Amino acid sequence: MRRKIIYSLFLLIFCLLSKKNIAQANELTFSVSPIIPENQIDKKVGYYNLLLDNGKTQDLTIRVENTSNDKISIKTNIVSAKTNSNGVVDYNNRKIKKDLTLKYNIEDIAKTPKIITLNKGESKDIKIHLTMPSERFNGLISGGINFKDISTEQKTDIKHKDSVSINNTYSFQLGLLIRNDTTPISEYSKQKNGLKLTNVKPSQSNFRNVIDINFQNPLPNYLNQLAVKARIYRHGKKNILYEKNSKLMQMAPNSNFNYSILLGNGEKMIPGKYTMEAEAYSELSPTGKYKAKFKQEHFENYKYRWKFNKDFIITRKSAVKFNNSDVTINKVNWALIFIILVIGLLAMLAIILFLLLLRKKNKEEVTVEQIILDNSGSKTVICRTITYKEYKYLKNNGTDIAIISK
CATH class of the missing domain: 2.60.40 (Immunoglobulin-like)
Known part of the structure; x- marks a missing residue:
């Protein structure tokens, strides 16, 4: 038994060591570094919190670097900040409908390149172009700049006998807050x-x-x-x-x-x-x-x-x-219950009908020939009329008897 266990462990280690192209599940394929501009309100934070007058335009610079060993393609987009069903702010969910009170949507204000392609070890500075509304406003316009490595989505898994392929998607979000002034809501x-x-x-x-x-x-x-x-x-x-x-x-x-x-x-x-x-x-x-x-x-x-x-x-x-x-509620299948009741009723009627027919048949009279022995031991054949029930009783008890007419 011990020898089998040692052999199994050895085989497992050998298989793991022989696998090629194993992707690390936590491997990061790229990094994002915002270049903080002078109009950043708080330069200590790692996201954009900008002060920009109405009608003004600005280009933000973000450095994106490929930290993987392969060529990658990164999809970027801007999404307005929303609140999800857990009471948490979400900067990446386009499926949540925007609120009717949202006057200025950051998706209309900020524009970003759709796809960034980076070779192994390459870095690029991309531009986020901002165009502020012409009207002055009090408060915030907020959202997120989203980056997603779509390289693995474009690859087709090919399974080899000596390799394992794991597709891992890596994404990153960068907050973007813009305002005309720092005056808080009253x-x-x-x-x-x-x-x-x-x-x-x-x-x-x-x-x-x-x-x-x-x-x-x-x-x-x-x-x-x-x-x-x-x-x-x-x-x-x-x-x-x-x-x-x-x-x-x-x-x-x-x-x-x-x-x-x-x-x-x-x-x-x-x-x-x-x-x-x-x-x-x-x-x-x-x-x-x-x-x-x-x-x-x-x-x-x-x-x-x-x-x-x-x-x-x-x-x-x-x-x-x-x-x-609702998956937690036990459902009553009335159709199935109805079918079961109908089948049960039909079965009961069939049994009752069978018993009635059997009872009727047992009462019917039949003419039989019966062989009996007299006192001298000689066999004598007699004919008589009896009920079918009596005939079955005699037959089942070994009597030599036969029906000659009904």
């Missing part, structure tokens, strides 16, 4: 318009029933350290049906996201009228006037607070739709 505007409730509706997340509360940040500034307490009630009732508490979220300027409250595994949506109540807080501060406590934690002070109350309806159509597609 405290009054933040408290009055810093967070809005746009909608409450039944929905699904990852094929699980949820109630979506859509929050909107309509201002051109980041909403930091966002905390939310949300509860769902039956309309006119006081018992909490569903609730969710979250802290340390962040919203991008002029964005919205769905704050989803899970109904619970296996719990069905029930049609009816409901009420949503929520309290939201932003910006932790020792001097903040709004106190909030989450679960067993101590009270914390926030600078801003918003309260929301909204009724909404779950229709029967929506409930059926979402319940049918």
